[in-house]
Amino acid sequence: MTGDRSLVYIAIFAAIIGALGVVPGLTLPLGGGVPITLQSLGIMLAGVVLGPVRGAAAVLLFLVLVAVGIPLLPGGRGGPGVFLGPSAGFLIGFPIAAFACGVVMRLLRHSAVFPASLAAAIIGGIGVLYSFGIPGLAVFADLSMQKAAFLSLVYLPGDLIKAFGVAVIAEAISRGRPDALMSRL
Amino acid sequence: MLTDLYVFADSPVHRARPVVKIAALVVLCTSLFVCEGWTAVTVAGVLVFTGFALAGLGPRHAIVSVRPALWILAAIFAVQLYMTDVVFAGFIVARFVVLILAAALVTLTTRTSEFVDGILSALRFAPAWVPKAQIALAVSLFLRFVPLVRTALDDVREAQRARGLDRNIKAILVPLVVRILKTxxxxxxxxxxxxxD
Incomplete structure (x- = not known):
């Protein structure tokens, strides 16, 4: 049973990540017109809820299907070219970020769900993700690391809000459907 | 509801096998980063333009493909202009535009189902430890779940709009996730x- 349930959960979280990237109107009105979507919230949520391995698997499934041309990235982008664009570093960092979220969640398994998932989302979804995204932007756009970091800074307020949102959702799941919080099983 | 970016037509580009198109794309992109300079970008640009013309795609498709990246391209141009000069800034942005268009050419002329079939048939050659049946099931579940999640999201937003909560991210995502986990x-x-199993 557990094997089957993991598979369905992996597929459904990949679908949540995909749906959150393209939904119009759920773009956060922040950062001076930068299109901030909820996609990275999906990445953090996959790691926090599913744990490291399943979380990373969900993100990988999503990325493979984006790479073969299903337009599920913000702005309706898809296809192999997205891994060669300015945000390639962030995309490559997605599965690792989800993995890191899951690891932090495991390490904090004895703390309350809300602070544990907030910490996991911030460390994995911001710390780890940016440490891949910023060098990626620097390489692909021929920028210095400082400039690339500065450009990425516009996403930080939105990502902090998203990390908070992940913690709220994880807390709600732990109360409403506790056995769905696989990182805690 | 799960659309791909495919533009229907019959041309040599459409008929080429997906593997060939992806290989060509990888070669083109790698060479653009290896041989820096306007010559390489111009040659690649001409190649991509020829591909677009062969496939019967117009400027409209090109604009639609580049548009999502406009903001970040403008930001990169501004930073490069500040650090170097207008020629180099133009080169970096032109290289991105050519890359995006080359990738769009592959996406616009290949059905997603062809790619998915490609993945699944490639799995046959995978070593025994790869859980092939599980991967195939996960891919098909994913393709079914994306429209399902979107429908659920629309339902929840409509319900919360009646309560004046449709701009409240928490009021939308919590019921959405709980409902999807039930499914x-x-x-x-x-x-x-x-x-x-």
């Missing part, structure tokens, strides 16, 4: 009942 459990039970 996930039901689907798992259905799969288990059919003795998949």
């Amino acid at each position: 996930a459990d039901e689907v798992s039970q259905a799969i288990y009942a059919r003795s998949f």
Whole structure:
């Protein structure tokens, strides 16, 4: 049973990540017109809820299907070219970020769900993700690391809000459907 | 509801096998980063333009493909202009535009189902430790779940709009995720009942 349930959960979280990237109107009105979507919230949520391995698997499934041309990235982008664009570093960092979220969640398994998932989302979804995204932007756009970091800074307020949102959702799941919080099983 | 970016037509580009197109794309992109300079970008640009013309794609498709990246391209141009000069800034942005268009050419002329079939048939050659059946099932579940999540999201937003909460991210995402997890459990039970494993 557990094997089957993991598979369905992996597929459904990949679908949540995909749906959150393209939904119009759920773009956060922040950062001076930068299109901030909820996609990275999906990445953090996959790691926090599913744990490291399943979380990373969900993100990988999503990325493979984006790479073969299903337009599920913000702005309706898809296809192999997205891994060669300015945000390639962030995309490559997605599965690792989800993995890191899951690891932090495991390490904090004895703390309350809300602070544990907030910490996991911030460390994995911001710390780890940016440490891949910023060098990626620097390489692909021929920028210095400082400039690339500065450009990425516009996403930080939105990502902090998203990390908070992940913690709220994880807390709600732990109360409403506790056995769905696989990182805690 | 799950659309791909495919533009229907019959041309040599459309008929080429997906593997060939992806290989060509990888070669083009790598060479653009290896041989820096306007010459390489111009040659690649001409190649991509020829591809667009052969496939019968117009400027409209090109604009639609580049548009999502406009903001970040403008930002990169501004930073490069500040650090170097207008020629180099133009080169960096032109290289991105050519890359995006080359990738768009592949996406616009290949059905997603062709790619997915490619993945699944490639799995046949995978080593024994790869869980092939599980991967195939996960891919098909994903393709079914994306429209399902979107429908659920629309339902929840409509319900919350009636309460004046449709701009409240928490009021939308919490019921959405809980509802989807319920569906996930039901689907798992259905799969288990059919003795998949």
